[in-house]
Amino acid sequence: MKNIYKAFLGASVLLAVSACEPEVDEIEIKNGTNPVTQKEIDYSTFAAIGNSLTAGYGDGAWSKSGLENSYPSLIAAQLKDAGLGAEVFNQATEGLTESGVNADGSGKIVIKGFVGASPVFLPIGDGKKMSDLASIGGEGKFFHNMGVPGMKAVHLQIPGFSQANPLFYFASSQTTSVAADLAKVNPSFVTVWIGNNDLLGYATAGADVTKDQMSEPTDIETAIKGTLDGLTNLTGGAIANIPDVMAMPLFNIAPSAGLAQHESQVFDATAADNANSALKTKIKANIKVEGAQQIALAKTQAEAGVTAVLLATIKGAGLPVEELSMTDNVILGAVTQVVNELKAATIAAVEAEAGGPTIDQVFDSGSNGKLTVAKTVVIVMTVSELMEQNSSLTQEQATALAKEMMASETDEYELQAAAQELVNGWGALGVNTWSNINTWIQYTIASEATDAYQEFITTVLIGGGATAEEAEQYLATVDILNGEETDWAVEVEKFLAKTLWRNVIIQAVKGAAMQVGIDATSAEAVGNQALATLEKETPYFVPAEILESNFEEAMAEFQFSLYQQMDNFPVFTVGNNPFLIEDETVQPLGIRFATEEDRIPLTTFLTIQTLQATDPAKATELASLLTDEYVVTKAEIKEINEMREAYNEVIKNIADEYGLALVDAEGIFANKIIPGFTESGVAYSADFVTGNFFSLDGVHMTQRGYAIVANEFIDAINKKYKASIPKVSNLNDYPTVTLDHLESAQQ
Numbered sequence: 001m002k003n004i005y006k007a008f009l010g011a012s013v014l015l016a017v018s019a020c021e022p023e024v025d026e027i028e029i030k031n032g033t034n035p036v037t038q039k040e041i042d043y044s045t046f047a048a049i050g051n052s053l054t055a056g057y058g059d060g061a062w063s064k065s066g067l068e069n070s071y072p073s074l075i076a077a078q079l080k081d082a083g084l085g086a087e088v089f090n091q092a093t094e095g096l097t098e099s100g101v102n103a104d105g106s107g108k109i110v111i112k113g114f115v116g117a118s119p120v121f122l123p124i125g126d127g128k129k130m131s132d133l134a135s136i137g138g139e140g141k142f143f144h145n146m147g148v149p150g151m152k153a154v155h156l157q158i159p160g161f162s163q164a165n166p167l168f169y170f171a172s173s174q175t176t177s178v179a180a181d182l183a184k185v186n187p188s189f190v191t192v193w194i195g196n197n198d199l200l201g202y203a204t205a206g207a208d209v210t211k212d213q214m215s216e217p218t219d220i221e222t223a224i225k226g227t228l229d230g231l232t233n234l235t236g237g238a239i240a241n242i243p244d245v246m247a248m249p250l251f252n253i254a255p256s257a258g259l260a261q262h263e264s265q266v267f268d269a270t271a272a273d274n275a276n277s278a279l280k281t282k283i284k285a286n287i288k289v290e291g292a293q294q295i296a297l298a299k300t301q302a303e304a305g306v307t308a309v310l311l312a313t314i315k316g317a318g319l320p321v322e323e324l325s326m327t328d329n330v331i332l333g334a335v336t337q338v339v340n341e342l343k344a345a346t347i348a349a350v351e352a353e354a355g356g357p358t359i360d361q362v363f364d365s366g367s368n369g370k371l372t373v374a375k376t377v378v379i380v381m382t383v384s385e386l387m388e389q390n391s392s393l394t395q396e397q398a399t400a401l402a403k404e405m406m407a408s409e410t411d412e413y414e415l416q417a418a419a420q421e422l423v424n425g426w427g428a429l430g431v432n433t434w435s436n437i438n439t440w441i442q443y444t445i446a447s448e449a450t451d452a453y454q455e456f457i458t459t460v461l462i463g464g465g466a467t468a469e470e471a472e473q474y475l476a477t478v479d480i481l482n483g484e485e486t487d488w489a490v491e492v493e494k495f496l497a498k499t500l501w502r503n504v505i506i507q508a509v510k511g512a513a514m515q516v517g518i519d520a521t522s523a524e525a526v527g528n529q530a531l532a533t534l535e536k537e538t539p540y541f542v543p544a545e546i547l548e549s550n551f552e553e554a555m556a557e558f559q560f561s562l563y564q565q566m567d568n569f570p571v572f573t574v575g576n577n578p579f580l581i582e583d584e585t586v587q588p589l590g591i592r593f594a595t596e597e598d599r600i601p602l603t604t605f606l607t608i609q610t611l612q613a614t615d616p617a618k619a620t621e622l623a624s625l626l627t628d629e630y631v632v633t634k635a636e637i638k639e640i641n642e643m644r645e646a647y648n649e650v651i652k653n654i655a656d657e658y659g660l661a662l663v664d665a666e667g668i669f670a671n672k673i674i675p676g677f678t679e680s681g682v683a684y685s686a687d688f689v690t691g692n693f694f695s696l697d698g699v700h701m702t703q704r705g706y707a708i709v710a711n712e713f714i715d716a717i718n719k720k721y722k723a724s725i726p727k728v729s730n731l732n733d734y735p736t737v738t739l740d741h742l743e744s745a746q747q
Helices: 002-009 064-068 071-081 178-185 196-204 217-229 269-316 330-354 359-363 367-389 395-406 415-429 438-463 468-476 488-515 520-535 544-563 602-614 616-624 634-658 665-673 703-721 739-746
Strands: 046-050 109-115 118-123 145-147 189-193 236-240 263-267 575-578 580-582 591-593 661-663 677-679 682-684
Touching (some): 071 703, 196 634, 217 634, 236 634, 269 544, 395 415, 602 616
Parallel strands (some): 046 145, 046 189, 189 236
Antiparallel strands (some): 109 118, 580 591
8 A cells, every 4th residue: 555655646755844944055145125115124023914824824724833834934034044133033833733723623634545546635633623722812922923824815904803713813912903913013024925815715615605705906905005004114025916726726636536627426327327317306396496486476476467457347347445355255245335335325215205114114015116116226326326427416416316317207317217127127036025135135246246257357367368259158167156155266266377377387388498599489389389288188277276286297397308408408428427516607507517617626525525424415415416615617717817816916016015025926826836846856836745835725835835935935025125035945854745644544
């Protein structure tokens, strides 16, 4: 096994060593001058501000040796040994351990074993939780390395930052900011490398804005300049820009042997069939959920429209209804109210005219008595119509006019005929005494309500797509009202469901067809064809309960068949298969296979790897479809890079304004680290594990990598100020990814 490990790591991987003493060549030392302020550069009080890169974080944790070999610590050692300053350079090593401090106390990442030729990474397991770090700060205690892991540029001036980030455990108080504590050190020379996390948090969250967001460039500018403005003793310094975070190993490793970074696993025929079947089930489930949401919305909108139509119909029939509830028997209630009012008015009018006899006596006195009551009913109804036509008429005036109209010898107003027709109707109904007049009332309610209801239902059916003939045919087959027992709300819901489902089916199928590129006219035809197939030769109005039970499955199956015709529809095959990922820009599915232009972070693989041990079902679910937070798409990478360019423009302008040396980390990573270089026979590159530069978390450097960063800062400082600070000359002696990471896996 050792031979396999050694073959994998290659000759460039050396044994880890402890913090090293830098070597200083015997050369003439120059301080240099700030070209903006013309001040001579004073290195006597040197400080650094930044995030985890400044703190020497590596292998997923913050360790004591990492801080001791951080790039600011190495720069300070070079300044001190050259006699330029930095005699005191305090760092917050107290409380840190070699196993490392991180959020969950899992400690540094180590190589636990191999799958084929690829290593399996897991935390060492005996670290320290950052929440367990006891404060080592306090009034009068200052630290020169102000690198705080996890800090963004926009956090620099936030008071009480240690309460939000426990890794600022060396704060001078619970209310101070990082910038304020740096001002208390009041350095004469400072290095700044901040802004990486303002991008990285968003990138590692898969560019999911619900998890993290990129800081605005103007906010970064305000925070950095505000921090520098608080340093009253400053003579010069160096500021580094932001390298391409998407080029880091974190976003560029392969999940297992033989697969590209965007691929998940190798399938045989059975596995491919199972994956395709699972994908179909997932897509159909999503279609059903979306369909149910659309239908619920359509029903709500339709009910609102139905209520408006019904209200207009009832009011048009002269019924006193101003508001409707879909749960009330509105038609029957309204008609009952009108008839009861008519009955009461008739009783009062008849008895007033009779001058003694009751309406029962008048009605029961014979045909003339019935005609007298009938005429009174017609007069009462005519009074109501007259007053509605002419609002200036009083009750008395309208009554007098109605009586004149009834007394017309020629019956030009047809009131006498209406009264006789009413008498005939009573006879047909068997209403022989006033005591059974309720038979007439029930008939009147049924008649009036049926007319209004038929008009309403016809309007609804035609609005739902039926022809007038179809609506008439359907109404002829339905017992719309059965006296007072009919619940119109239930009936309306039935009609509504039937017409609504028909329209929803056509529109849903049409929409699905248009999503996959079918033109509107053809899509309409497809919708009608789908409806005909679903109805299966049944009458025009399929019962709603039948439609509803079959609709979701039928629509999901049909829509899935349309999706399969799309060019970008994912199909798993025998052999290597890409990860299936969420991508909202790909419509209508919102999913696709990952490509070489997408990036899947190392943290995603570590999450799947951890879940395989603790929750295999969850691990399988995640691996089958990477949601937004677990992948960075091509479009999101473009967005991140554009923001990085904006950050770097801000940083360049700050360097120019304050006379600071600009460390072109972007260029150094792109032109030196990624293509690789050789130092004293040892190869360095951005390659994961074997490149010597990046640690096992794929973001932070190895301690050897931080030594390289220290020299890049020194080069930029020397060039800017024409200084001659000696560089760290023994790079290969600093720790890197080593056999120690592997030996622990064998024990």
